[in-house]
Amino acid sequence: MSTVVAEERIHSLEIPLAGASLLVPSAAVAEVTNPVKLFPVPGAPAWVLGVMGWRSQAVSVVSFEALLGRPVPPLSEDAKLVVFYPVAGPRASDFYAVLSIAEPRPQPVTSSSIETEDPSRLPDTPFVAAGVLIKGRALLIPDFEALRRVFYP
Amino acid sequence: MADVGQYLRLVLDGADYLLPSTASVAIEQRDALVPAENGAGPVLAWRQTRSGRWPAYGLNASFAVSRPAHWQRAVFLDAAGQPIGVVADEVNLLGRGDMHVAPFRPLGAPPTRFGHLFNAAWVDGYRITFVIDPRSLAGFLRSLGGAA
Numbered sequence: 001m002s003t004v005v006a007e008e009r010i011h012s013l014e015i016p017l018a019g020a021s022l023l024v025p026s027a028a029v030a031e032v033t034n035p036v037k038l039f040p041v042p043g044a045p046a047w048v049l050g051v052m053g054w055r056s057q058a059v060s061v062v063s064f065e066a067l068l069g070r071p072v073p074p075l076s077e078d079a080k081l082v083v084f085y086p087v088a089g090p091r092a093s094d095f096y097a098v099l100s101i102a103e104p105r106p107q108p109v110t111s112s113s114i115e116t117e118d119p120s121r122l123p124d125t126p127f128v129a130a131g132v133l134i135k136g137r138a139l140l141i142p143d144f145e146a147l148r149r150v151f152y153p
Numbered sequence: 154m155a156d157v158g159q160y161l162r163l164v165l166d167g168a169d170y171l172l173p174s175t176a177s178v179a180i181e182q183r184d185a186l187v188p189a190e191n192g193a194g195p196v197l198a199w200r201q202t203r204s205g206r207w208p209a210y211g212l213n214a215s216f217a218v219s220r221p222a223h224w225q226r227a228v229f230l231d232a233a234g235q236p237i238g239v240v241a242d243e244v245n246l247l248g249r250g251d252m253h254v255a256p257f258r259p260l261g262a263p264p265t266r267f268g269h270l271f272n273a274a275w276v277d278g279y280r281i282t283f284v285i286d287p288r289s290l291a292g293f294l295r296s297l298g299g300a301a
Contacts, residue, residue: 025187039281041271043215043264051257051281056275058257094258127190151260 006132007110008011013098014107014139018073020123022098022105023132023139024084030095031083034106046072049099052053054083061097067127067150078102087148096151107134109128156277160252160275160284163228168214169282171254171275172228176287178236179207179229180244186227194299197240198210198227207237208300216270218297221273222231232291239294254284267292 012030015022031054037060038050047066051058061081063072075087080103086094101124109132115139117131127150159174179200186198186209195218209227213219221240228240257274258271264270270293273284 013191036279039283040215041259041283042214043270044259045261046272048260051259051283053276053279056276057255058276058283060260062260098250152258153262 007112012107012109012117013082013149015064015098016102016104018101019070020065020068021137021139022064023109023134023141024136026106028084028144029082029104030085032100033081033083033097035079035081035099052081052097054097057095059091059095059097061085061099062100067147068125073099074099075099076101080104087144087151107139109134122149154269158249160247160254161228162243162245162247162282163239163241165212165216165221165239165241167242171273171282171284171289172230172290173284174246175232177228178231179238181209181227181229181238181275183227185223189299195297196299197224200227200229200236207236207238207284208294210238210294210297210299216264216293219271220263230287230291230294234297235295237291237294237300239290257283257295263289265289265293265296267296 006040011026012023013026038052038053040050047063049061049063051060066072080100081097083097115133117133122128122131126146128140130141132139160171161174163170177236181200186200189196194209196208198209206283211220224240226244227238228242229236232282252275254275258270267289271283272286275282
């Protein structure tokens, strides 16, 4: 008797950044919205682009490029704001958003569809946990624990 | 009795901020204050009292020290018995009305050793108005010096 094991599929989202793309579980994302006016936060680090109103909450918008030490891309017509469920911050309601330069794309991931990226080719940053190759394209997996630490030091 | 649900709207260099009305110990018009003699220092004006004088500082919209030209009033906060103020283009008392003030913590390390400058935000659709944490602002102003 043979046993057929179904390959596990993880529903993921590819978030285009300037010069890179993130790969995150779809379950981590609450919503993808069009850009709205961002209100700057005096004294905030450069990677905080501002705060937007979303579902009656103040949601901080982050540039992942700036976290990587790269220039913040200009806000184009194609840009999107990807609202993430809270990392384990001070309150369960602390949603945050990441600026994407284009519409995020669904990216179903199975063990056979990805390869591990050579770690030496990854950005030297604590905010990237790993890299994967999908059809030869490199995608960065963010380190949510590192994000939590920099968000709420 | 002061209503803890009310807020003062402060316009700093064209940007709106809110301050819990209970945090203010005095609001003075510009012409009731004494201009600071040292034009280069962070203190713009003083409120003269029987027991001493209270400094009022100028900040821009980014909370950097500045010397705004068109300020109209100064709002003074209690700071361990030593009131300290900030000048504003406008100061209005807002009724609670439909205000939806939500807790908010800015991301990243606090910009001052007194903590984050804001601890809540009024969310009106997409529009955000930050609520100033009075204790942090008072500590921040005190750290600017010039009040000796």
